[in-house]
Amino acid sequence: MIIQPHHPHTPTDIPPSADDTRTDQATGHRNHSSASSPLSRERKTPTDSTMLPAGVQTIRFRKPTTGSDASKAADSSEKLKAGRHVVVKDTLIAEQINRNRPPWAPKLSVAFRILVLVRFCAAMYSSIQDCDESFNYWEPTHYLVHGKGFQTWEYSPDYAIRSWFYILLHSLPAWLASKAFPFDKRPGFFAIRAMLAFLSSYTEAKLYRAIADHINARAARYYLSMSLFSAAMWTASSAYLPSAFAMQAITLAYSYVLEPVSSKAFSGRRTFFSCLFFVIATVTGWPFVGVLALPFAFEELSLYGDDEVMPASRPGWAASRFNRLFVCGLGCLILISAPLVLVDWLAYGKLLFVPLNIVLYNVFPEKFGSGGGPELYGTEPPHFYLLNLLLNFNIVFILALLAIPLVLLTSRFSKNRGVRLGQKIRLANQTPSAQLLIIRLVPVYAWIALMSKQSHKEERFMQPIYTLISFNAAVSLSLIRGWMEDIFVHLTSSPYRAGRTSIFSTFTRTVILTSSCIAVARILALQNYYHAPLDLMFHFQYNELPVRAIQTHPAEYANLRLNTSQPILEAIEHAETTVDLGPLAKEKLTLCLGESWFRFPTQFLVPDPINVEFVKTGPFAGILPSKFPSLPTKGQFDGTRQEKLNPQQPRSSNPLSEWLWRRKGTRTNGGKFNTENKEEMNRYVNPQTECDYAVGLNYPHRRAGWRGGEFEDPQSWEPRHCVPMLDAQHTPTWARTIWLPLSWWSDAHVGNRKGKLSFGELCLYKRTPRS
Known part of the structure; x- marks a missing residue:
């Protein structure tokens, strides 16, 4: 044995990491020769120029260090422990191999920029999937901003199960857009969608970083990839729905919940912000998502987390935890509920708590005069959500369901469970x-x-957990990769080789790439099969109406200096100008919606001079929206019925509320309402006398009673523009699920079943001149 002096600044008291230790298959001895560890290379370096013979052991002594020498030695030791200045965080799922070189994970700002590119595209191009979004949220917002809009029974002061506070929060971007573009309402529509896209991008990026910090860096990358290309997130990220808003608030809440609970001073931040966003999701968004806060509350009150609690101190610990949760929860509830109650008091003219009304209607519908409750609007089998989530998430949903079983298996059977799970x-x-x-x-x-236990089911009801589904799936994929690494190390007895092989990364990339390709095919299906309503409204505003305005009021557009030798549309495009449709207000034009009323997007996409009405053309016998009592401004037309209507007087209120809330129509009923989904005939107008344009569906393959085509009368209506739209009833499920760039798949035409696709037409009709 040779004793050598040691430099005071060279740390030698660092134990070898698991990655530095390998078994020599020839001798069966343990050695420290991993190329991935800087510590192992430090140990192999000789201390002088003389090479020692094999089998000689050395001992090096460190002389005492004081003052600056001690701090320098400590700093040097910490740098080596970190492994090339990389700090390995303590996460709930740890790496089995290459633990001193954590996987790359982009920063919050980088993740946000990646997400916002995709979410902004969704805001610009995705269609509206649910008529509830159109009539229960876009239309009330249109009324607040522009003074006219459809009113559903949920906004009747007699029932009041929709909060105006939620509408007011979203109306600001549209109001600003109305000031910047006073002659076009379309920018307001996309301003709201862009705001939702930015908000969703930030919440997803925030959850991604929380996963990287507290769960696992690889799992965070998996989550980011799964969420980025998800077909479910494509529609939900810009959907104007309380369930989508709740999803964003729940996502922010879980970005704090992922941190292990503790009673330390700084952990109060976790409790406060988790409570804040859970309350926002429940009170401002959708009351039923409060269920998603129960696991957080259970952890706060029952689990030690990072606390080390002795049995004798448990009562005091439990009381402290309860007090913290109670104070944070109650404070956040008051903070969020106060402005909500104030806005709804101003809007409805009476004091109420709308989230409570929503719960009462769903649990005790008889209190609202309804014998059936939500079930009146349709029921689905128990497996509906399983199939729907499989459609929207494909492989990701299967992985999400495997999350807890994989954690239990890992905890029970993995030899490295102490490493794999922390x-x-x-x-x-x-x-x-x-x-x-x-x-x-x-x-x-x-x-x-x-x-799934509720009879009434809607796709949007799953939106609050969309980001959590991707999180569960990311955890599953991370654990599956961990099991693969364990098996590889067991078979090869070489963590070093496991750290160098590409088998594991190839597997995870294949899973994510396959899932992403299926998701993109689903997104393309939605765009190609169901985007017709937005396309038709675009044609109506920027093609049909400008031509009519110039033809019927040529003197109003003399200053445009259009080339009269060209068709009007070509001349407008060549002049690079936007036609002001204000002169059309003199004609009091009405656009009528037939059996396809539920596909109407919003009046944000219909110019102000145009009124929108319903006509009775088919077997539908449910309740349709009425209109908010309105006082149209200059250039607006809201129908002759509104001009003749003498609505009940707004509820009495004090002068302060009169000054604060200018839209008094929210305090009255624009028509007769009921909660039993019974048809009200005063919703309809006469198509022969009051309709100038109409929107109708034509399904050639359906039987006569349900095929649409209600405006296909050449004596009365002239088709102006038609857009293909998938006939889902006559297209197999597998064919309408995705879109593929194949000729036999994508070249089907209306009335022609080429391949397996069946298409109808959504058409804009113009009334022929009356003789």
Whole structure:
């Protein structure tokens, strides 16, 4: 044995990491020769120019260090421990190989910029999937901003199960757009969608960073990839729905929930912000999503987390935890509820708490005069959500359902479970990493089970857990990769080779790439099959109406100096000008909606001089929206019925509320309403006398009673523009699920079943001149 002096600044008391230790297959001895570890290279470096013979052991002594020498030695030791200045965080899922070189994960700002590119495209091009979004949210917003809009029974002061506070929050971008573009309402529509896209991008990026910091860096990357190309997130990110708003608030809440609970001073931030966003999701968004906060509350009150609690101190610990949760929860509830109650008091003219009304209507519908409640609007089988989520998430949904079983298997059977489920060795009185992880995976299962028990089901009801589904799937994929690494190391006895092979990365990339391709094909299907309503409204505003305005009021457009030798549309495009449709207000034109009324997007896409009405053309016998009592401004037309209507006087209120809330129509009923989905005949107008344009569907393959074509009378109506739209009833499920760039798949025409696709037409009709 040779004793050598040691430089005071050279740290030698660092234990070798697991990655530095390998078994020599020839001798069976353990050695430290991993090329991935800077510490192992430091140990192999000889201390002098003389090479020592094999088998000679050395001992090096460190002389005492004081003052600046001690701090320098400590700094040097910390740098080596970090492994090339890379700090490895303590996460609930740890790496088995290359633990001193954590996977690359982009920063929050980088993730946000990546997400916002895709979400902004969705805001610009995605269609409106639900008529509830059109009539319950876009139309009230249109009324606040422009003074006219459709009113559903939910906004009747007699029932009041929709909050105007939620509408007011979203109306600001549209109001600003109306000031910047006073002659065009379309920018207001896209301003709201752009705001929703930016908000969704930030919440997703925030959750991504929380996963990287507290769960696992690889899982965070998987989540980012899954969420980025998700067909579900394509529609939900810019959807103007309380369920989508709740999704964004829940996502922010879980970006704080992922941090393990603790009673330390700084952990109060986790409790406060989690409570704040859960309350925002529940009170401002959708009351039923409060269920998703129960696992968080259970963890706060029952699990030690990072606390080390002795049995004797448990009562005081429990009281402290309860007080913290109660104070944060109550404070956030008051903070969010106060402005909501104030706005709804101003809007409805009476004091009420709308979230409570929503719960009462769904639980006790008889209190609202309804014998059936939400079931009146349709019921679905228990497996509806499973199939729908499989359609929207494909492979990702299957992985999400495997999350908890994989955690349990890993905790029970993995030889490296102490590494796989947390680097830090948790003390006996602390909560195991597996339990902390499971409590974060439970919400997806709980929400699906709860909503599947309800008879009335809608696709949008799953939106609050969309981001959590991707999170569960990312955890599953990370654990599956961990099991593959364990098996590889067991078979090869070489963590070093496991760290160099590309098998694991190839597997995870294949899973994510396959899922992304299916998701993109689903997005393209939605765009190609169901985008007709937005396309038709664009043609109506920028093609049909400008031509009519110039032809019927040529003197009003003399200053445009159009080339009269060209067709009007070509001349307008060549002049690079936007035609002011104000002169059309003199004609009091009406656009009528037939059996396809539920596909109407919003009056934001219909110019102000045009009125929109319903006509009775088919077997539909449910209740349709009425109109808010309105006082149209100059250049607006809201129908002759509104001019003759003498609505009930607004509810009495004090002068302050009169000054604060100018849209008094929110305090009255624009028509007769009921909660039993019974048809009200005063919603319809006579198509022969009051309609100038109409929108109708034509399905050639359907039987006569349901094929549409209500305006196909050449004596009365002239088709002006038609857009193909998929006939879902006559197209197989597998064919309408995705879109593929194949000629036999994508070249089907209306009335021609080339391949398996069947198309109809959504058409704009113009009334022929009356003789």
